[in-house]
Amino acid sequence: MFWLAMIAIALMLLTLLFPQLERRDEDRRRSPMPHIPRRQHEQRNLPAVTILETRQTASMSPTEQSAYWSSNLRLITIVLLLWAGGAFLPALLAPVLNPIRVLTGFPLGYILSAQGAPLLFLVLTALYTAIMTRRDRRFGGRVVQGMPVLSDTALPVVLVMTGGALIVIADIVFSLPLTLIGWGAIGLTIAIYAAIGIRSRTGDLDEYYVAGRRIPALFNGLAISADWMSAATFISLAGTLWMLGYEGLAYIIGWTGGYVLLALLLAPYLRKFGQSTIPEFIGARYASTTARLVAAIVTVIVSFTYLTAQVSGIGLIMGRFLGVNYLFGVAIGLGAVLFCSYLGGMRAITWTQVAQAIVIVVTYLTPAALLSLKDTGIVLPQVMYGAAFDVIAELERAQRIATSYAEPFNDWSVWQYLALATCLMCGTAGLPHILVRFYTTPSVVHARRSVAWALLFIMLVYLTIPAYAAFSRWEILAHVVGRPVRALPQWAVNWGNAGLLSITDLTTLEGRRVAELPAWAAVALESGALQFADANGDGRVQLNELSGRMVTPSATDGILQYSELKISPDLVVVSTPEIVGLPGAVAALVIAGGLAAALSTADGLLIVITSSVALDIYQSLNRRAAVRTLLSIGRITLFLSAALAAVTALRQLGIIVELVAWAFSIAAATMFPVLTLGIFWRRANRQGAIAGMIVGLFAIVGAILVNWLSPATTILGISGPATGIFGMVASFITTVVVSWLTPPPSPATQTLIDALRRP
Numbered sequence: 186m187f188w189l190a191m192i193a194i195a196l197m198l199l200t201l202l203f204p205q206l207e208r209r210d211e212d213r214r215r216s217p218m219p220h221i222p223r224r225q226h227e228q229r230n231l232p233a234v235t236i237l238e239t240r241q242t243a244s245m246s247p248t249e250q251s252a253y254w255s256s257n258l259r260l261i262t263i264v265l266l267l268w269a270g271g272a273f274l275p276a277l278l279a280p281v282l283n284p285i286r287v288l289t290g291f292p293l294g295y296i297l298s299a300q301g302a303p304l305l306f307l308v309l310t311a312l313y314t315a316i317m318t319r320r321d322r323r324f325g326g327r328v329v330q331g332m333p334v335l336s337d338t339a340l341p342v343v344l345v346m347t348g349g350a351l352i353v354i355a356d357i358v359f360s361l362p363l364t365l366i367g368w369g370a371i372g373l374t375i376a377i378y379a380a381i382g383i384r385s386r387t388g389d390l391d392e393y394y395v396a397g398r399r400i401p402a403l404f405n406g407l408a409i410s411a412d413w414m415s416a417a418t419f420i421s422l423a424g425t426l427w428m429l430g431y432e433g434l435a436y437i438i439g440w441t442g443g444y445v446l447l448a449l450l451l452a453p454y455l456r457k458f459g460q461s462t463i464p465e466f467i468g469a470r471y472a473s474t475t476a477r478l479v480a481a482i483v484t485v486i487v488s489f490t491y492l493t494a495q496v497s498g499i500g501l502i503m504g505r506f507l508g509v510n511y512l513f514g515v516a517i518g519l520g521a522v523l524f525c526s527y528l529g530g531m532r533a534i535t536w537t538q539v540a541q542a543i544v545i546v547v548t549y550l551t552p553a554a555l556l557s558l559k560d561t562g563i564v565l566p567q568v569m570y571g572a573a574f575d576v577i578a579e580l581e582r583a584q585r586i587a588t589s590y591a592e593p594f595n596d597w598s599v600w601q602y603l604a605l606a607t608c609l610m611c612g613t614a615g616l617p618h619i620l621v622r623f624y625t626t627p628s629v630v631h632a633r634r635s636v637a638w639a640l641l642f643i644m645l646v647y648l649t650i651p652a653y654a655a656f657s658r659w660e661i662l663a664h665v666v667g668r669p670v671r672a673l674p675q676w677a678v679n680w681g682n683a684g685l686l687s688i689t690d691l692t693t694l695e696g697r698r699v700a701e702l703p704a705w706a707a708v709a710l711e712s713g714a715l716q717f718a719d720a721n722g723d724g725r726v727q728l729n730e731l732s733g734r735m736v737t738p739s740a741t742d743g744i745l746q747y748s749e750l751k752i753s754p755d756l757v758v759v760s761t762p763e764i765v766g767l768p769g770a771v772a773a774l775v776i777a778g779g780l781a782a783a784l785s786t787a788d789g790l791l792i793v794i795t796s797s798v799a800l801d802i803y804q805s806l807n808r809r810a811a812v813r814t815l816l817s818i819g820r821i822t823l824f825l826s827a828a829l830a831a832v833t834a835l836r837q838l839g840i841i842v843e844l845v846a847w848a849f850s851i852a853a854a855t856m857f858p859v860l861t862l863g864i865f866w867r868r869a870n871r872q873g874a875i876a877g878m879i880v881g882l883f884a885i886v887g888a889i890l891v892n893w894l895s896p897a898t899t900i901l902g903i904s905g906p907a908t909g910i911f912g913m914v915a916s917f918i919t920t921v922v923v924s925w926l927t928p929p930p931s932p933a934t935q936t937l938i939d940a941l942r943r944p
Contacts, residue, residue: 234458234460234469234937235458235459235460236457236458236459236937236940236941237456237457237458237459237628237629238457238940238943238944239325241324241325242324242325242943242944243940243943245324245325245943249324250939250942250943253320253324253942253943253944254942256320257317257320257942260313260316260317261313261449261450264309264312264313264445264449265445265449267305267309268305268306268309268442268445268446271301271302271305271306271309271442272302272438272442272606272610273603273606275294275297275298275301275302276294276298276434276435276438276593276599276602276603276606277599278294279294279295279297279298279431279593279594280294280593280594281294282294282297283295283591283592283593286571287571288568288571289568289569289570289571289572290571290572290573290574290575291571291574292574292591294431294593295431295434295574295591296571298431298434298437298438299434299437299648299651300567300648300651302437302438302441302442303437303438303441303442303644303647303648304644304648306441306442306444306445306640307441307637307640307641307644309445310444310445310448310636310637310640311637313445313448313449313633314448314633314634314636314637317453317633318630318633318634320944321629321630321944324943324944325944351369351373366770366772366773366776369773370773370774370776370777370780371502371503371517371776371777371780373777374544374777374780374781374784375517375518375520377540378522378537378540378541378784381533381536381537381540384533384536385532385533385535385536385537391461392530392531392532393530393531393532393816394461394462394530394531394792394796394800395461395531395621395624395625396530396531396532396534396535396625397532397625398459398624398625398626398627399625399627400535400625400626400627400631401626401627401631402626402630402631402632402634402635402637402638403634403638404535404536404539405535405622405625405626405631405635405638405639406634406635406636406637406638406639406641406642407538407539407542407543407638407639407642408534408535408538408539408542408622408625409619409622409635409636409638409639410542410545410638410639410642410643411538411539411541411542411545411781411782411785411786412538412618412619412622412785412786412788412789413440413619413639413643413786414542414545414643414646414782414785414786415491415494415495415498415782415783415785415786415845416494416495416497416498416499416501416779416782416783416786416841416845417494417498417841417842417844417845417846418440418646418647418650418782419498419545419549419646419758419778419779419781419782419783420498420501420502420755420758420759420779420782420783420841421498421754421755421758421841421842421845422436422437422650422754422842423650423651423653423654423657423757423758424654424752424753424754424755424756424757424758424842425754425842426650426651426654426655427654427657427658427752427754427757428752428754429596429597430588430589430590430591430592430595431590431591431592431593431594431595432593432594432595432596432597432601432602433654434651435597435602435603435605435606435609436605436609436842436846437647437650437651438606438609438610439605439606439607439608439609439610439612439613439849440609440613440643440647441640441643441644441647442606442609442610442613443609443610443611443612443613443614444613444636444639444640444643445610446610446611446613446614447613447614447619447620447636448633448636448637450614450860450861450864450865451614451620451623451860451861451864452620452623452632452633452635452636453629453632453633454864454941454942455620455623455624455632456623456624456626456628456629456631456632457629457940457941457943458941459624460624461621461624461796461800462481462484462617462621462793462796462797462800462801463480463484463617463620463621463856463860464477464478464480464481464484464617464797464801465477465800465801466860466863467480467859467860467863467874468480468801468805469937470863470864470934470937470938471859471863471869471870471871471874471875471930471934472871472930472931472933472934473871473874473875474805475871475875476859476871476874476875476878477801477805478801478802478805479875479878479879480801480856480859480878481797481798481801481802481805482802483851483855483856483878483882484617484793484794484797484801484856485794485797485798486851486882487616487617487848487851487852487855487856488617488618488790488793488794488797488848489790489794489826489829489830490844490847490848490851491616491618491786491790491844491845491848492786492787492790492791492794492826492827492830493830493833493834493844494834494841494844494845494848495783495784495786495787495790495830496515496518496519496783496787496827496830496831496833496834497755497834497841497844498755498779498782498783498841499514499515499518499519499780499783499784499787500512500514500515500834501685501755501759501779501841502514502518502759502776502779502780502783503515503517503518511835512831512835515831515834516831518780518783518784518787519787519827519830519831522784522787522788522791522827523791523823523824523827530792531625531792534788534789534792535625537785537788538785538788538789540781541781541782541784541785542642542785544777544778544781545646545778545781545782545785546642546645546646547774547778548774548775548777548778548779548781549646549649549653549758549778550566550645550646550649551771551774552653552758552761552762552767552771552774552775553566553649553652553653553656554566555767555771556652556653556656556657556660556761556765557569557570557652557656559765560572560573560656560659560660566649566652566653566656567648567649567652569652570651570652570655570656573655573656573658573659574590574591574655576659576663577590577591577655577658577659577662578590578591580659580662580663580666581662584662584666584667584746584747586747590655590658597902598901598902598903600901600902600903601899601902601903601904601907604903604907604908604909604910605846605905605906605907607853607910607913608846608849608850608853608906608907608909608910608913609846609849609853611852611853611857611913612848612849612850612851612852612853612857612909613849613852614857614860614861615852615853615855615856615857615860616848616849616852616856617793617797617852617856618786618789618790618792618793619789620860621789621792621793621796622635622789623635629944653757653758653761654757657757657758657761657764660761660764660765661750661752661764662747664764665677665745665750665764666745666746666747666750667744667745667746668744668745669743669744669745670688670690670692670693670743670744670745671692671743673688673745674764676760676763676764679763680756680760685752685753685755685756685760686750686751686752686753686756687703687704687705687751688745688749688750688751689705689706689740689748689749689750689751690740690741690742690743690744690745690746690749691715691728691731691735691736691740691741692728692741692742692743694706694726694731695726695727695728696725696726696727697725697726698724698725698726699717699719699724699725699726700724702726705751709733709735713733714733714734714735715731715732715733715735715736716731716732716733717730717731717732718730718732728741754841754842755841758775758779759775759776759779761775762775787827791823791826791827792823794822794823794826795819795820795822795823795826796819798818798819798822799815799816799818799819799822800815803815803818843905843906846905846906847889847906847909849906849909850885850888850906850907850908850909850912851882851885851909851912853909853910853912853913854881854882854884854885854909854912854913854915854916855877855878855881855882855885855912855916856878857913858877858878858881858913858916858917858920859874859877859878859916859920862874862877862917862920862921864938864941864942866921866924867929867930867935867938868924868925868929868930869920869921869924869930870924870927870928870929870930871930872923872924872927873919873920873921873922873923873924873927874920874924876919876920876923877916877917877919877920877923878916880912880915880916880919881912881913881915881916881919882912884911884912884915884916885908885909885912888908888909888911888912891908892904892905892908
């Protein structure tokens with residue numbers, strides 16, 4: 186394809202214009218990061234393993250090590266019990282608690298899951314971080330201060346603020362059309378990312394893959410939050426809550442509660458391991474190149490699944506707001522990603538994601554605040570959306586909607602809810618593109634603090650998502666449903682053309698040619714639910730020519746019923762500014778925010794795929810590979826991954842949030858068990874790890890196939906991405922059983938485990 190060829194040519198020119206990456210001693214001497222004493226554990230047929238620790242912690246006596254680790258385990262147990270209570274008890278008690286109303290009208294069960302649990306997760310993460318930081322200092326752990334270049338930190342903020350101000354001023358002064366505003370917002374966004382990419386280009390391999398290990402906790406937290414808040418969060422999650430009501434809160438619980446697991450179980454231990462990739466950690470812990478290769482393959486599968494969802498988000502935004510062809514829109518977006526990633530790797534991506542995090546938070550909160558102001562008169566959506574529940578309930582009764590928005594478990598069983606929340610939380614703790622960010626901090630303390638900072642910025646958006654969903658449902662039920670179909674506003678036509686909205690009132694078919702009927706009508710004709718007899722032979726549909734069980738008085742009255750409105754979850758957030766008549770500048774903010782969410786995650790995913798293929802697969806098979814060869818393989822992988830994701834996204838495999846949830850399920854069933862057991866269970870060995878990852882992967886692939894071939898099939902009421910719970914359990918059991926049946930890990934591996942567990 187033409188656009189692929191153009192990007193390939195551009196990348197070749199960049200290769201000529203900028204220096205090749207290599208490990209250079211002079212670069213290391215210029216690094217502002219302080220010297221950290223290192224401890225090497227040599228294992229036969231495996232590369233040396235670097236553990237970052239001070240001389241004081243390395244020389245701890247067995248008694249001191251045991252006391253430190255025991256106190257850590259006790260604290261982890263207490264925090265995990267509180268975490269489990271906050272995550273699961275509100276859902277189990279929701280039918281009893283929901284009749285109780287609190288604050289501005291919230292059902293108690295709803296607010297405990299939507300806001301209480303995420304706030305509890307933040308408090309638990311912050312408290313654990315503070316306590317462990319004090320303990321680490323008492324036992325001699327080093328607190329290295331990250332020292333980023335001032336221009337690196339200031340550039341993203343200045344560019345974002347300036348660009349946003351220009352868009353708002355231009356809209357106020359000139360009243361520009363939405364398409365032109367969209368081009369301006371996206372053009373400025375891409376220009377900012379390109380500027381950061383050029384400014385952050387690097388000639389050092391460690392800078393390229395782990396940003397030189399000197400990103401402070403605050404900025405790493407911002408980068409993690411941008412990496413995390415993908416197109417699923419920005420574009421699709423509020424729409425999912427709009428459709429599912431209470432059941433949609435499983436995504437809120439799952440995608441915030443996982444950060445507690447990260448802080449407790451993985452982040453500090455991964456940072457002590459001073460390498461570059463997650464499969465590299467698995468290969469070293471289990472003393473196995475095969476385990477590393479299997480982990481690398483799983484990493485690519487998880488990351489590519491996630492990447493496809495981001496590309497779908499890019500295509501959605503570009504196609505609707507710019508009116509361009511899907512592939513052309515994707516080429517523009519991925520071109521910006523490739524330009525930034527290609528030049529500066531993780532260093533450029535980090536500072537780009539700092540800018541993107543600011544964009545995401547501001548552009549998500551602004552429309553929600555305006556919605557709150559419009560409907561309640563108060564600019565505080567996180568508190569005021571409680572007032573929407575009574576209004577929504579009245580509208581549902583008036584429009585004879587059978588299921589209540591706030592009532593739990595109308596569409597799902599409680600087991601489906603709990604299984605999905607668990608998969609998403611454990612998947613969060615197993616996502617390679619999030620885990621690798623902890624390698625970029627200067628110390629274990631910064632790694633823990635990064636988790637707390639990241640969750641804080643994520644919370645700003647996640648506490649607003651239910652508000653966005655509730656206010657949007659209020660607006661659509663009040664001002665769209667119940668109106669004449671012929672009098673619907675232009676936004677409905679626009680989004681119908683984009684394929685994200687359909688109205689199944691039969692009057693919309695009148696006068697259309699049979700060959701041009703929408704997809705829902707074609708399916709109804711094929712199934713026999715709708716029958717057409719062309720009485721006058723003109724090839725066009727007339728109402729009196731239709732028959733079948735779909736032909737009812739309400740389906741032919743020309744009034745839009747709720748059951749006749751089919752909205753994709755991917756539509757709600759991006760369409761709300763148009764639906765409620767917010768200014769064009771607000772729509773431009775949504776464009777920029779959605780694009781930032783998709784691009785920031787795509788950045789992180791591409792660099793993880795690149796490092797897995799180049800460092801974990803190719804270098805494992807060819808230990809003598811030159812740095813330049815590894816770089817070339819990485820760049821080719823970067824390009825091919827982006828191109829393949831674009832082609833795959835053309836098939837519209839599912840809504841964005843569902844694609845992302847499948848990626849989490851795969852991570853939960855493969856990476857999470859071997860990582861946690863590798864740190865907390867000495868007996869876990871390479872045979873168990875390999876068997877566990879393979880069994881988990883095959884279990885989740887089987888679940889995906891069953892879901893694809895027979896979507897109605899459930900196990901204990903569990904279906905879709907929630908079936909990852911079975912793969913995760915199978916992986917844990919397999920790893921434990923196989924490890925017990927095979928020889929224990931070597932003394933060198935036991936020494937490595939001891940080093941990981943020290944402060």
